[in-house]
Amino acid sequence: MIRDITIGQYYQADSVIHRLDPRVKLMGTLIFVISLFLGSNIWLYLVVAAFLAIVIALSKIPLKFILKGLKAIVILIVISAAFNLFLTPGTPLIKIWKLTITHEGLNTAVFMVIRLIFLIMGSSLMTLTTTPNNLTDGLEKGLGFLKYIKVPVHEIAMMMSIALRFIPILIEETDKIMKAQMARGADFESGNIIKKAKA
16 A cells, blocks of 8 residues: 555656656646636536546556555545535435435535545646656746745755655655564554554
């Protein structure tokens, strides 16, 4: 599961998306993220899905590799869906004990799950096709105009670069610790989340 986190990793390939200017990718990702929150319209999400499919095809990154990154947020998706299903007031559909699933709750939960999946896929696609150095340079050049109002753009870009570099290192170290604990007899497979955390 630790190896399934794809954000912050770079996937080397020779593609049109890899060769794009990092500023274009940063702006494209920003527009993509904003478009996900513009509304809960099925046609909007179909357009976003088509755009995402085209970019993935052009990037030459295997879809399996991108989908692997979703495993890390399965719990977050399930919790978000459950909260929206049971806590959104509206027209009742199904009643389970004291919990009621409403039509509006189901609608909101479906769109929330789609939104989270697209959000992770889109943002991980940017880091998979751009090296941390290029991403830092692109961020610094893209936000260069803020220097005129005394915003420390260089420092912000440097902090982002360090954070992105540390994600794969942190994943690797966590994996090593888990393997060492498993060699000593720790069980990470069985039991609930609390038991796994204790292990």
